[in-house]
Amino acid sequence: MALEVLMPRQGQSVESCIIIEWKVAEGDAVTAGQALCEVETDKATFEVEAPEAGTVLGIFYPADADVEVLKVIAAIGAPGEDISAMRPADAAPAAPAPAPKAEEPAKPAAAPAPSVQPQVSSSTGAAYDIIIIGAGPGGYEMAERAGHKGLKVLLIEKKYLGGVCLNWGCIPTKTLLNSAKHYVHAKEAPEFGVTTGEVKFDLAKTMAWKQDVIETLRGGVAAMMKKNKVEVLYGEAKLIGSRKVEVAGTVYEGDNVVIATGGSPFVPPIPGADQPHVMTSKEILSVESMPKSLAVIGGGVIGVEFASFFSSLGVKVDVIEMLDEIIPFMDNGQAAAFRKALKGKVNFNLGCRVTAIDGHDVKFVTKSGEEKSINADIVLMSVGRSPNLSGMGFEEAGLDFDRRGIKTDDQQRTNLPNVFAIGDVTGKSQLAHSATRMGEVALNTILGKKDRFRTNAIPWAVYSMPEIAGCGMTEEQATEAGHKVDSKTLPLIMSGRFLAENGKKGPGQVKVVIDADTRAILGVHAFGAYSSEFIWGVAAMIESGLRVEDAQEIVFPHPTVGEVIRSTMFQF
Numbered sequence: 001m002a003l004e005v006l007m008p009r010q011g012q013s014v015e016s017c018i019i020i021e022w023k024v025a026e027g028d029a030v031t032a033g034q035a036l037c038e039v040e041t042d043k044a045t046f047e048v049e050a051p052e053a054g055t056v057l058g059i060f061y062p063a064d065a066d067v068e069v070l071k072v073i074a075a076i077g078a079p080g081e082d083i084s085a086m087r088p089a090d091a092a093p094a095a096p097a098p099a100p101k102a103e104e105p106a107k108p109a110a111a112p113a114p115s116v117q118p119q120v121s122s123s124t125g126a127a128y129d130i131i132i133i134g135a136g137p138g139g140y141e142m143a144e145r146a147g148h149k150g151l152k153v154l155l156i157e158k159k160y161l162g163g164v165c166l167n168w169g170c171i172p173t174k175t176l177l178n179s180a181k182h183y184v185h186a187k188e189a190p191e192f193g194v195t196t197g198e199v200k201f202d203l204a205k206t207m208a209w210k211q212d213v214i215e216t217l218r219g220g221v222a223a224m225m226k227k228n229k230v231e232v233l234y235g236e237a238k239l240i241g242s243r244k245v246e247v248a249g250t251v252y253e254g255d256n257v258v259i260a261t262g263g264s265p266f267v268p269p270i271p272g273a274d275q276p277h278v279m280t281s282k283e284i285l286s287v288e289s290m291p292k293s294l295a296v297i298g299g300g301v302i303g304v305e306f307a308s309f310f311s312s313l314g315v316k317v318d319v320i321e322m323l324d325e326i327i328p329f330m331d332n333g334q335a336a337a338f339r340k341a342l343k344g345k346v347n348f349n350l351g352c353r354v355t356a357i358d359g360h361d362v363k364f365v366t367k368s369g370e371e372k373s374i375n376a377d378i379v380l381m382s383v384g385r386s387p388n389l390s391g392m393g394f395e396e397a398g399l400d401f402d403r404r405g406i407k408t409d410d411q412q413r414t415n416l417p418n419v420f421a422i423g424d425v426t427g428k429s430q431l432a433h434s435a436t437r438m439g440e441v442a443l444n445t446i447l448g449k450k451d452r453f454r455t456n457a458i459p460w461a462v463y464s465m466p467e468i469a470g471c472g473m474t475e476e477q478a479t480e481a482g483h484k485v486d487s488k489t490l491p492l493i494m495s496g497r498f499l500a501e502n503g504k505k506g507p508g509q510v511k512v513v514i515d516a517d518t519r520a521i522l523g524v525h526a527f528g529a530y531s532s533e534f535i536w537g538v539a540a541m542i543e544s545g546l547r548v549e550d551a552q553e554i555v556f557p558h559p560t561v562g563e564v565i566r567s568t569m570f571q572f
């Protein structure tokens with residue numbers, strides 16, 4: 001007798017699931033346990049398997065259908081069995097028996113293209129549902145999600161999959177910082193009862209490991225594109241209209257075009273900045289010998305991470321920052337405490353403006369007008385990043401942008417119909433996870449699902465030693481925004497795990513900022529080991545609009561460093 005295949009229940013709160021893709025067709029013979037279709041909830045993706053071997057007699061809902069759990073989605077049995085009683089009332093009508101195939105007209109030969117052959121698939125007759133320019137975390141993650149939904153996607157990349165983040169940003173810097181952390185831990189090991197021999201740092205091996213990590217992850221992205229049927233085209237893309245993109249003389253058409261071209265280091269016109277030992281974050285990632293001294297121009301996230309890396313390896317490091325404090329979005333008090341933690345390792349020159357780089361001398365003027373200079377083997381220029389906007393036909397296409405980036409609304413739409421922009425090129429938030437989220441918002445908008453890019457709870461982290469992380473408003477920002485603010489701070493050393501792993505001198509603290517009237521959590525800011533790992537939980541609290549009392553009811557695992565957030569909530 002024919003068997004019903006039910007939409008499985010996935011947890012108590014899930015009432016329905018979306019069928020992403022059928023992996024079999026009516027009439028196919030299947031084995032027990034064979035995947036019949038791929039299904040997703042808002043929490044997970046999974047496969048529905050054949051309960052036993054047989055023939056697929058009926059598929060009752062098409063791909064993309066949102067089906068209640070425990071409804072019959074298919075029937076399996078012996079050929080010829082009657083399954084009409086199994087068909088749910090709201091199921092798609094039964095497909096008529098296939099008509100004999102008419103002879104297909106001969107197709108014209110496809111135009112030659114660099115590496116992919118466009119095929120007509122979309123609703124407007126364009127070759128692709130979405131064309132994405134740029135394969136950074138904005139572009140490739142969006143391509144993956146869109147491919148997963150069954151859309152036909154073309155991802156165009158001029159250099160490497162993974163963009164800046166994977167090749168010259170997040171990943172290589174964190175790999176280097178981790179090696180430096182091992183070095184520091186090995187040197188401090190005797191404090192924790194472990195005797196080591198001479199501890200040495202091997203720059204060449206570290207760089208080789210960094211390259212290995214990059215290439216492994218790049219391979220992972222390529223595999224992900226393949227799995228989700230995303231076509232990848234290597235070449236430099238140019239926008240030539242609302243729905244058209246040109247690469248090496250071939251025009252590709254899509255229902256939607258997404259610009260995810262990222263950003264590049266900004267080098268200000270300081271005399272002497274064009275010397276070979278003056279590097280940006282890109283070149284310094286490939287230094288072949290350890291400098292004795294480093295001058296970092298710019299005390300933002302990138303400057304502080306490199307300052308931390310080199311200083312922990314014994315390099316003399318000076319940071320020269322024009323503003324009165326490092327990392328502009330950091331809580332002011334914590335920034336000062338963080339600088340204190342690096343005392344003797346990094347020399348911070350705040351409120352100082354660099355005027356020239358004369359050979360190896362970096363010349364600058366202090367706040368009081370005094371002229372000073374610092375001699376350094378290498379100078380790192382890390383004063384910010386600019387969106388990649390030129391040479392891509394944006395102006396000719398009529399795209400609205402300025403030097404900060406392409407202008408977009410909350411759904412990542414630009415002024416041109418069906419053209420979206422995501423990630424660093426928008427200038428909205430220069431973080432990999434922001435780029436990814438913007439891509440998700442753009443995809444949902446394309447799919448007609450309500451979504452918007454919210455900026456109130458984007459966590460950020462600096463992977464220095466000690467780490468820094470934050471989410472939501474600082475006390476200064478909350479006050480400026482008109483909140484009646486209350487805040488509490490606790491040291492991380494309150495955590496048993498923190499003390500055990502970092503010793504009694506381990507620096508770090510957590511500060512919680514709330515609205516004193518509503519008790520809503522407005523922000524949490526921290527520095528110290530593991531800050532980057534626990535800060536996402538704060539994003540969940542702020543996104544959910546939790547008050548202090550709600551957060552007090554959340555159970556944290558013990559012993560963890562993140563527990564200090566919970567303890568701080570009980571200080572109000």
Ligand SMILES: Cc1cc2nc3c(=O)[nH]c(=O)nc-3n(C[C@H](O)[C@H](O)[C@H](O)COP(=O)(O)OP(=O)(O)OC[C@H]3O[C@@H](n4cnc5c(N)ncnc54)[C@H](O)[C@@H]3O)c2cc1C
Pocket residue numbers: 133134135136137138139156157158159160161162163164165166168169170171173235236237238260261262263281302388392422423424425429430431432433434435463
């Ligand atoms: C040193 C450093 C460390 C960083 N660390 C972190 C971190 O720890 N965490 C974090 O969140 N962020 C970090 N960032 C920032 C992060 O790298 C960016 O926010 C992120 O890469 C932006 O992603 P995106 O997709 O917008 O663009 P990108 O990653 O910049 O990718 C854009 C892609 O578009 C391609 N492209 C450009 N023009 C064209 C064209 N015409 N045709 C085809 N392809 C094109 C480029 O080759 C590139 O691959 C760091 C950045 C740097 C420089």
